[in-house]
Amino acid sequence: MQTFKYLLAPLLGLVISLPIFSLVIYFIAQGDVSMVNINTSELVLYFKSTAIVLFGTAFLVLFLGISTAFMSARFIYFGSRFFSLAFVLPLAFPAYILGYSYVGFFEFHGILATLFSLPKFKLDILNIYGVIAVLSFAMFPYVFILARVSFASISSTVVELVSLKQLSFCKAFFTVYLPLAYPAIFAGLVLAMMEVLSDYGTVAYFGVDTFSVGIFKSWFGYGNLGEAINLSIIMLVVVFVIIFAESRLRARYRFISSTHSSKKASKVTLQGFQNGIAFGLSLLISTFTLFIPTGVLLYWFYLDFNTLDWSSLTYLYHTLSLNILSSFIIIALAFGMVYASRFYPSKLGVISHKLSILGYSIPGAIIGIGILLFTNFIDQNFGKVVLGGSFFALIFAYLTRYFAASIGSVENGFSKIDKSIDDATIVFGTSEFGRMFKVYLPLMRPYLLSGFLILYIDLAKELPATLLLRPFNYDTIAIRIYELASNEILYKSAFPSLLLVVTTAIAVLLLNSKFVRGRR
Numbered sequence: 001m002q003t004f005k006y007l008l009a010p011l012l013g014l015v016i017s018l019p020i021f022s023l024v025i026y027f028i029a030q031g032d033v034s035m036v037n038i039n040t041s042e043l044v045l046y047f048k049s050t051a052i053v054l055f056g057t058a059f060l061v062l063f064l065g066i067s068t069a070f071m072s073a074r075f076i077y078f079g080s081r082f083f084s085l086a087f088v089l090p091l092a093f094p095a096y097i098l099g100y101s102y103v104g105f106f107e108f109h110g111i112l113a114t115l116f117s118l119p120k121f122k123l124d125i126l127n128i129y130g131v132i133a134v135l136s137f138a139m140f141p142y143v144f145i146l147a148r149v150s151f152a153s154i155s156s157t158v159v160e161l162v163s164l165k166q167l168s169f170c171k172a173f174f175t176v177y178l179p180l181a182y183p184a185i186f187a188g189l190v191l192a193m194m195e196v197l198s199d200y201g202t203v204a205y206f207g208v209d210t211f212s213v214g215i216f217k218s219w220f221g222y223g224n225l226g227e228a229i230n231l232s233i234i235m236l237v238v239v240f241v242i243i244f245a246e247s248r249l250r251a252r253y254r255f256i257s258s259t260h261s262s263k264k265a266s267k268v269t270l271q272g273f274q275n276g277i278a279f280g281l282s283l284l285i286s287t288f289t290l291f292i293p294t295g296v297l298l299y300w301f302y303l304d305f306n307t308l309d310w311s312s313l314t315y316l317y318h319t320l321s322l323n324i325l326s327s328f329i330i331i332a333l334a335f336g337m338v339y340a341s342r343f344y345p346s347k348l349g350v351i352s353h354k355l356s357i358l359g360y361s362i363p364g365a366i367i368g369i370g371i372l373l374f375t376n377f378i379d380q381n382f383g384k385v386v387l388g389g390s391f392f393a394l395i396f397a398y399l400t401r402y403f404a405a406s407i408g409s410v411e412n413g414f415s416k417i418d419k420s421i422d423d424a425t426i427v428f429g430t431s432e433f434g435r436m437f438k439v440y441l442p443l444m445r446p447y448l449l450s451g452f453l454i455l456y457i458d459l460a461k462e463l464p465a466t467l468l469l470r471p472f473n474y475d476t477i478a479i480r481i482y483e484l485a486s487n488e489i490l491y492k493s494a495f496p497s498l499l500l501v502v503t504t505a506i507a508v509l510l511l512n513s514k515f516v517r518g519r520r
Helices: 002-016 018-030 040-074 080-086 095-106 111-115 128-152 156-165 169-180 182-198 201-205 211-221 225-252 254-259 272-303 312-343 347-356 364-382 391-415 419-427 432-461 464-469 477-486 490-512
Strands: none
Touching: 002 018, 002 312, 002 347, 002 391, 018 225, 018 364, 018 391, 040 080, 040 128, 040 169, 040 182, 040 211, 040 225, 040 272, 080 272, 095 111, 095 128, 095 201, 095 272, 095 477, 095 490, 111 272, 128 169, 128 182, 128 201, 128 272, 156 169, 169 182, 182 211, 182 225, 201 211, 201 477, 211 225, 211 364, 225 364, 272 490, 312 347, 312 391, 312 432, 312 477, 312 490, 347 391, 364 391, 364 464, 391 432, 391 464, 419 432, 432 490, 464 477, 477 490
């Protein structure tokens, strides 16, 4: 029994990583290591499109995320409290819904043309630059949330040194404040980039052939599973390069965090022209990232009000039940793994922990293919369909893809519990059950809740893996929105989109509230 406790964390990590191993093993076993089976011109196109989207989005995400985070953390200006909330809320919008909204806003006879009586006006955004803008609007909150905490933690000593040196604002920002926030900015940027690589709904609708689109085309369009797997392996290599580069950059600037002191610098109250600049910039960013897409959805909802498709409520029920069940399972397994690693540590546990968090950086389409290879292997050995097309396969995909999103909160919570409590439970002979459910679960409740909310937000917006693996006749609201938009019935997608955004926004607001944030 004692041996099993030490093996619990490694076994969990191995099971969670199975879809990735399935993909790699299949790739090696089939001998398709060369690029012969891939159309070279298509491969070049996927590389070029993915690189442009990735770097373009990174640049815009950094600009939006850093500027909003710095204003929110360091200054008090007209509307600053409201804008701090407005900068978080775009996280509730799946990128593809933002994309549909903007196409409807700028199209021929669209909302903008109607508002300003411009019948011939049309701004064509269905191109790679439109994708970069839309993905940046949807992803910049990742950098904003993490960088805001870092900027807000700047010590009063640092601010006094800047004042004594009589540095200009620009010089102080680029040589002092920005380097202090590098680790948080890199962490947020990597999260955003992983989401960009994983995106399928936006790039497919805008007609941009990235790797994610190529994987779907190879499989569903041409029925070529081998090419889809080869593309997945190439994309895995790209992901690992990004992770490696991020870890090197983070290690390079790790020492900077140690310069923070416990006394935080006070916010500066802006007056006059500076107050107007901060307000104007915040209003401009919020208009494009939040107000326009929300306004478009509400306008479409008004147009469609008399013919609303109430079956959207059924899709919402599917989404809520699936997401809540999946989030509960994933957060429970994350608690089990961290608990086992704390009380029964081993080198195997450390390795499996690293493997289990890789899934978050791997696009949902790749995870979906890995799950299909695994479930097909099981089904073939049983001679009948056992796992294929089941809820197990879909929840397993969610577990592999989003385990890292939950384990961060759980690890953070355990790190706040003093080791003396561990010793006390051992001295008083507390049973394993009592220690887990009567001591640690109550102490961990806020952190488990925050991890649960993060999972819910991510799962609600997930599209590629759900498209590949959903059980027959069990569509989620995200799939319903995707189908309506694909059939060019954009205004009909408003009701299900608003249902999805409102439920996700509640989770975002709870995550941003003092009830959860104040205890992390």
